[in-house]
Amino acid sequence: MRRKAQAGGSQAATLVLIILLLIIFYILFLPPDVREELLDEKEGKTTTTTSDSTTVLQEDVLMEETDIYLSPFEEAEQKELPNVYLFEIINAKEVATFNPFIIKNGWFDKEFNNLTFTIEDMEKTENILLSMRVTEARGTLTIKLNGIVLYEYPAKIGDIEPIKIDKKYLQDINHLEFSVDGVGSRFWRTNEYKIERAKITADITDISKQKSRNIFTLSDSEYDNLESAKLNFVPSCEGGKVGVLDILVNNREIFSAVPECNDIYRQPMPVGLLEEGENYVIFQTTKGTYTIQNIRIELDYKESQRWKYGFDVSDDIYDNIIDGDVDVKLKIKFKGYDEKRGDFMINDRRDNFDLEEDEYSFEQDISRWIEEDSNTITIEPKTELTIDYIRVELV
Numbered sequence: 353m354r355r356k357a358q359a360g361g362s363q364a365a366t367l368v369l370i371i372l373l374l375i376i377f378y379i380l381f382l383p384p385d386v387r388e389e390l391l392d393e394k395e396g397k398t399t400t401t402t403s404d405s406t407t408v409l410q411e412d413v414l415m416e417e418t419d420i421y422l423s424p425f426e427e428a429e430q431k432e433l434p435n436v437y438l439f440e441i442i443n444a445k446e447v448a449t450f451n452p453f454i455i456k457n458g459w460f461d462k463e464f465n466n467l468t469f470t471i472e473d474m475e476k477t478e479n480i481l482l483s484m485r486v487t488e489a490r491g492t493l494t495i496k497l498n499g500i501v502l503y504e505y506p507a508k509i510g511d512i513e514p515i516k517i518d519k520k521y522l523q524d525i526n527h528l529e530f531s532v533d534g535v536g537s538r539f540w541r542t543n544e545y546k547i548e549r550a551k552i553t554a555d556i557t558d559i560s561k562q563k564s565r566n567i568f569t570l571s572d573s574e575y576d577n578l579e580s581a582k583l584n585f586v587p588s589c590e591g592g593k594v595g596v597l598d599i600l601v602n603n604r605e606i607f608s609a610v611p612e613c614n615d616i617y618r619q620p621m622p623v624g625l626l627e628e629g630e631n632y633v634i635f636q637t638t639k640g641t642y643t644i645q646n647i648r649i650e651l652d653y654k655e656s657q658r659w660k661y662g663f664d665v666s667d668d669i670y671d672n673i674i675d676g677d678v679d680v681k682l683k684i685k686f687k688g689y690d691e692k693r694g695d696f697m698i699n700d701r702r703d704n705f706d707l708e709e710d711e712y713s714f715e716q717d718i719s720r721w722i723e724e725d726s727n728t729i730t731i732e733p734k735t736e737l738t739i740d741y742i743r744v745e746l747v
Contacts, residue, residue: 412746414680415663415729420742422659422694422733423577429651430584433566436635436644438597439590441558447471447480450550457491457532458542467528469552474522476557481514482528484550491543496529497521507545517552563636568649573736575628581621582650583633588643589613595639601625602632618650659731663744670724678746680722682729684714685740693734699723718744 448469456463471477482495486507495503500521532543570578583606587597599607604625611617635644665673672678684705686692692707692714698721705714729744731737 412669412678414665414744414746415661416741416743417661418739418741420659420731420737420739422731422737422739423573423654424694424733424735429574429653431568431649431651433568433633433647433649436564436566436642436647438562438564438635438637438644439641440562440637440639441560442478442555443558444479444553445556447477447552447554449552452546452548453530453550454544454546455493455530455532456542456544457534458544459535459539461542465530467530467550468525469528470525471522471554473556474519474524476559477554478519478557479555480517480519480522481553482517482550483511483514483553485511485548486545487548488544488546490541491532491535491545493545494529494531494533496531498523498527499529511549514553559638562638563634564644566633566635566647567630568633569630570626570628570651572628574651574653575626577653578623578626578651579654580652581623581626583607583617583619583621584646584648584650585617585619585644586615586646587611587613587617588645590641590643593640594642595637597642598634598636600632600634600636602627603634616646621649658733659742660728661730661742662726662728665722665724665727667724669746670722672746673719673722678719679717680719681745681747682714682716682718683741683743683745686712686714687738687740688736691735692737694737695732695734697728697730697732699727 448467450467453465454463455465471480482502486493486509489507489509491506492504493507494501495515497517498521502517502521503515530545530547532545535541535543583599583601585599594610594613596608597611598605599619601621602625606621606625607617607619633647633649635642669678673680682696682698686707689709691709692705692711695702695704696716697703698718701721703716705716707714729742731739731742
């Protein structure tokens with residue numbers, strides 16, 4: 353019995369030895385990276401591998417923050433517009449012309465004539481005149497406008513002096529009535545006028561030069577971060593009286609007055625009037641000549657969103673950094689397709705990043721800037737930044 357027990361124990365030991373040898377050979381023939389990971393786990397260590405295959409211990413991530421949005425605006429910006437020159441042009445124009453006609457008044461022959469003309473813009477029409485040439489004249493000529501007598505005289509042959517028409521007698525559509533007085537008992541006669549070149553002329557103000565439109569644009573980020581806006585300008589008045597100066601932004605009036613010439617104006621603009629993209633500024637007047645200079649849109653933005661974070665470095669880690677055993681890396685992962693520009697500060701040391709539209713990751717060795725105990729990292733944006741994460745890690 354004793355020999356049988358000794359034999360059984362010897363067989364069991366041999367089996368354990370064979371299994372142990374198989375495990376050793378299995379581990380030896382594993383790929384190196386798998387073998388290293390397996391052995392690390394056996395020793396109780398936890399590792400992570402970064403995108404550049406650098407191994408980083410999880411306990412050595414000094415700080416990490418995610419989902420950060422930063423805006424670069426912190427100072428007023430000015431958008432300059434070209435100078436504006438507003439002036440009125442008054443042109444003498446023919447409002448209406450009439451074909452030659454005859455008026456008669458006798459016992460056996462009567463003929464009168466009614467003419468019609470229109471005034472398109474009464475407000476911009478001045479100095480309205482009726483002129484004509486008489487080639488035959490007998491009797492007293494009477495001319496009425498909308499029932500009001502304008503002229504009642506015996507006219508002479510030739511060009512008669514232009515007849516001024518008072519605007520208060522005018523309507524949008526006007527009627528001229530030409531007639532001649534009767535011959536009385538002289539039945540054998542006929543009073544008669546032959547009129548040529550009859551026309552209505554007036555001074556018409558051309559308003560095309562009394563209005564100017566300029567454009568400025570607001571980007572998405574400018575519009576989103578806009579806090580207040582002002583329109584700065586200096587009006588100069590030239591030659592005589594000037595009319596009211598009207599200023600409109602996106603067809604909403606922000607100024608309407610006769611300004612003090614050569615004064616500096618800083619006219620507030622309600623932010624609600626402004627739009628993302630194109631915005632229109634219109635200057636217009638009803639009378640006189642203006643030169644508008646130094647036109648600037650002054651935009652104030654919300655306070656810049658500077659990002660700041662603190663982290664600690666222990667004595668042991670700091671010694672390892674000084675000895676060159678580990679490096680400290682700043683890693684920033686961005687979102688979005690726009691360019692990414694800004695400054696970063698580690699304690700009081702400053703550097704910058706400038707990434708193209710198709711770049712999303714930034715990495716910088718900051719070992720030489722690290723201090724023992726307390727450290728701070730600050731990000732100051734120069735463009736809009738949407739950040740996936742900011743990480744400081746030991747490598």
